[in-house]
Amino acid sequence: MSATQASTDRSTAAGKVLQILSTFDREHQSQTLSEIAQRTGLALSTAHRVVQELAGWGALERADDGSWHVGLRLWEIASGCPRTQILRDVALPFMQDLYEATHENIQLAVREGTELVFVERIAGHRSVELLTMVGSRFPIGATGMGRVLLAHAPLDIQEAVLDAPLRAWTAHTLTDPKALRAQLDRIRREQLIVSDRQLSESTVAVAAPVRIGRTGPVSAALGIVIAARSASRARGLREPLLRAASGISDELGRRTRTTA
Amino acid sequence: MSATQASTDRSTAAGKVLQILSTFDREHQSQTLSEIAQRTGLALSTAHRVVQELAGWGALERADDGSWHVGLRLWEIASGCPRTQILRDVALPFMQDLYEATHENIQLAVREGTELVFVERIAGHRSVELLTMVGSRFPIGATGMGRVLLAHAPLDIQEAVLDAPLRAWTAHTLTDPKALRAQLDRIRREQLIVSDRQLSESTVAVAAPVRIGRTGPVSAALGIVIAARSASRARGLREPLLRAASGISDELGRRTRTTA
DNA sequence: GCGGCACTTCCGCCTGACGGAAACCGTGCT
DNA sequence: AGCACGGTTTCCGTCAGGCGGAAGTGCCGC
Known part of the structure; x- marks a missing residue:
């Protein structure tokens, strides 16, 4: 049988x-x-x-x-899934503004286990070709947004990822656990990461954590993905990205407080 | 049995x-x-x-x-649901542009049976308060977007809706089947509807059909919802709305052709 | 017509689901 | 502390509903 x-x-x-x-x-x-x-x-x-x-x-x-x-x-x-719905409702207007200010790819993702799941994305007609789409998963260590989430994940998750061999998606992907660990530290300090051609040779990302309230737990990562050839623009994106991220964080804090 | x-x-x-x-x-x-x-x-x-x-x-x-x-x-x-996913992927950039041009609520909806299901929405911080949210359902006769879909729905659906009593959501809701029938005719002629306070006293909507290809079947409705007090602006929204709708239609046609 | 493929229906055996009941919490009240 | 209570979890004997092999149907393409 x-x-x-x-x-x-x-x-x-x-x-x-x-x-x-x-x-x-x-x-x-x-x-x-x-x-x-x-x-x-x-x-x-x-x-x-x-x-x-x-x-x-x-x-x-x-x-x-x-x-x-x-x-x-x-x-x-399924679209009522709170993990994504609240996040989308709150984040979209900010992503909106961010898009208008930058006209680049704006992405929002959450962590599940050791993977990254994209929740929302705003992109214009003429944006970079991306591997990612809403609902798709990636290993959390491979992208800037993932590393932001990893940096704030429970320790056992972090260790699990750092212990496993890191896949080299491009020639620039960090594969040394030491280097990655250092990068995670930096993310925690600076609340921001500029990730250079880690997942694809043609894209550069800037990513920041989204919290629940100004100091609450990290619930998502907000990122801007631009073409690698215009990488120099990345610097200028930091400010607006951080503003948007903290705007979302504040609003999330406000809503969950009143809801709960 | x-x-x-x-x-x-x-x-x-x-x-x-x-x-x-x-x-x-x-x-x-x-x-x-x-x-x-x-x-x-x-x-x-x-x-x-x-x-x-x-x-x-x-x-x-x-x-x-x-x-x-x-x-x-x-x-x-569920986010892989083709009815919504293809539509979203294609429509978002156009909705994006439309939002940037108007800074109003941009909505996208499909028909299921005699109901309207909202698939995507772009809204700024300071937009009208809406009854609708992504994933929610409404009777198809009650909204401008719904009527666009109704006008292009199979005849049995149309008859079913017209035969059933029409609920008056506001003092302005069309409840006379004759009047509604005339409006459907007009939608088919003009490819557009301006819907004045039909679902809520405080909103006015402009809506247009989205097709698969320029002359294909109607697969969705694109709408702009504005505050009733600024109803005068509705006229100016027609042009950009129609442009966006036909942009989406063309792109949808292109994609489904290559896919199928 | 005939073989092949993908889907649909049928039906008897048997397993895994059902739900009543009892144990197990945490919480608030006395 | 003791108790009562609402919600949750576990257990287990019974039995109905699921299972899948096999036969039937419909649709090409040869």
Whole structure:
């Protein structure tokens, strides 16, 4: 009976729903029933039944070509996720202003575990091509924004990241734990980081922490990403970035105080 | 069989997951286990088990005070919802420009059934207080943006809305089906609507359809919402709104062509 | 027509979900 | 301290609902 499912053991009913939903990741936003069955390891008939049920609820929708994708209803529910919603509501106007002042890519991200998740982004037509999009994940050590979050993360997280080998995304990526540790110290001192071509050869980022209230815990990172060829502009972005970040922090503090 | 499952039949396993997720609506973004059990009608122990499982997966998260809310993982998956994602990706830069030109509330919405769902919004610090937020639903007949979508919806939807009694949200809301029908005609002719205090006494909206390609099906509505007291400005917003809407339409057409 | 593919439906076996009940907290009141 | 209470967690016997193999359907393309 179901002998060899060592690590793939997801036999609970709720688990099946989650398994199926999880297949709809960045690379597979739209897939056929058989793909779903394949990727989850479920029997076709089982996948079919669950998918039908999810569809009946609006959690999945079917495209004209017969493939499935995440439905509007699920998006609605999920868009109420407080981690992102409060943050977005509060941050957007500030990001707005920042964009208007700089016309560069403005990004907002939170930490989950040892990864960075992008929550919101403002970009004009003619901005740099970015690897990142809303909802995508990156290892926390690889980007300026990630390092900001890492610098303020619980110690066990920091150690975990520093102990693991650091991947070199570009020729400039810091891979020496010592150097990274020093950089984290500096972030804590200066509340800011200028990150030069760490994730991609063509981009430079400036990033700062967003807190809950002026001195509260760090809940997100705000960053500006510019083309590496105009790296000289980075210096001028520090001031507006810090202003925006502390504006968001203050507003977050105000809201959570009254809410709680 | 399965004869009389009128409304109370929610006995499937996947159903329980969905029932629970559905409780996390606009008004209940954060709730305790007992609330969930109550609102779903599930036994406490059952709710507990399922919630635990969802939490194990990151679909739900627990706040410091012990209450539950939607988790980041679910948000990530759902943020891949094509209906909203493609739209947002394409539309944001244009909404951006539009905001910069007008400094008013810029909103983007899609239709689902006979309802309007807000997908994205750009708003400055000092903008009008709005009833709407990203992810919220409204009856499609009540707003300018909704009527734009209604005007281009399948006929059965149109009839369904026109046949049902129209709620008067304000003293100015159109409630006569004849008048509404005329307005829909006009929207189709002019590709634009100025909607005067239909949903709230304090706001006026200008809205236009967003298509897939220049002549494709209408997939969303783009709108600008301003304070009713500055209604005179509405006229000047028509041009930029139409420009932005057709910009988005063109870009959408381009992308879906290459993707498909 | 025929084989192949992707999806849908059927149905009997059996497992994993169900929920009542009881234990386990933390908190506030006396 | 003792107690009562609301919310949460664990346990476990019963049994209904999920499971998936297999057969049926519909749709190409050869």
